[in-house]
Each structure stands twice: as structure tokens, then as C-alpha cells.
Amino acid sequence: RKEVEQDPGPFNVPEGATVAFNCTYSNSASQSFFWYRQDCRKEPKLLMSVYSSGNEDGRFTAQLNRASQYISLLIRDSKLSDSATYLCVVRGNFNKFYFGSGTKLNVKP
């Protein structure tokens, strides 16, 4: 079983839609959680950290459910510029990071 699993998508949504991605992780001792976005032929960029209480940054909301071992990312009012691959990243012990394979989002006009 992979450490971090994501639905690869693609998620094809119209502009203005709300879309949500989930990601599950296998190690209950995981310490920190993050969402990155990666544009085609570019490096991943940190989108937001995910805190236990949930956190919001503009149109983006991230939540963590430790009991069920999943994190989620909600994007409201999707923009064309949100089209990218979203990577779920989990930090475990000894500064070891585990990356999901990414969920591809296509926002259509």
C-alpha cells in the first residue's frame, strides 16, 4: 500500500464550480500535511499547510481528519488559472516526506 494515495483525476469542472480533492495516508504517526500545486513542466509550489483545526486561504480550504487519516482540499469559485496538478504531501518521522501521485484539475471556460 502506498504511503499517500490520491485520485489521479482528471477533474474537469467549469469556471466558478466548487471542487474537492481527498487524499489518504497510511501512517497514523504522520506529523505534518501539505498541499502543493504543480503546473505542467514546472516545479511543485507550496499551496498551503493543513492544520488540525482546518484552515482557509481565500478560495482554498484544507482540512485534516486524523481519525480517518485523510486530508482534503476544497476550491471554491474555480478559475481557469487553478488548472494544475495538486499534490498531497505528508511528513513523517525523521523528516521523511511522502508525496501523492497528484490529482489533475482542468477548469474549463
Add this chain to the structure above:
Amino acid sequence: GAVVSQHPSRVICKSGTSVKIECRSLDFQATTMFWYRQFPKKSLMLMATSNEGSKATYEQGVEKDKFLINHASLTLSTLTVTSAHPEDSSFYICSASGASGYTDTQYFGPGTRLTVL
């Protein structure tokens, strides 16, 4: 803050040559640096993890004699692809992680696109 640079951004070389890629953390001290490779439309693949002043830890299947990693200071790590072959053509990305902290994460360099002819 948390800027990581990578040089060169693109390199084209002949088969059999060696290529060195530099990764620098510009505004923080990187206790750990990571090297990844990514093929088109594929996921990031971790190649190795390096801690400043110690030997790199390579992932299974990655040849340490072919991909030489040096992390001589808290702001610089280098990856040397020795005797490059066309199958080594890929997008190489480094990332850096700072001192321990709850929200500590990885910050990526812009990547190096290697083409071996």
C-alpha cells in the same frame, strides 16, 4: 522567503559526459535537501536525501555511483549525473527543508531539464 535556486535550468549534452546541477537555498539554511526526477506526465520520484555534512541516502534502484550528491554546506547541494546516457534525460528538481519545526516543509527549486543526445 524560502527561495531555492537551481542551476542550470536547461542542459543538453552528449552521451558519456557528466553534468553537474547546483541547488541553493537563498534565504534559509537547508539542513536537508532532496533530489527528484520527473519524467513527462509522471509523478515526482525521489532519488536521494542529503543532510549537510553527511552522505546522501539513496532510494532503492538509484545508483549512487551514477548520481553523485554532495551537500557541503547548509545552502548548497550538487547532483552530478556521471556518464550520462539518453535514458537519463529527465526533469531534475531539488528541494530544501529547513530546521525542524512543526510547519517545516519542502521548498522546490525551478528544476533542471536535462537532455542527453
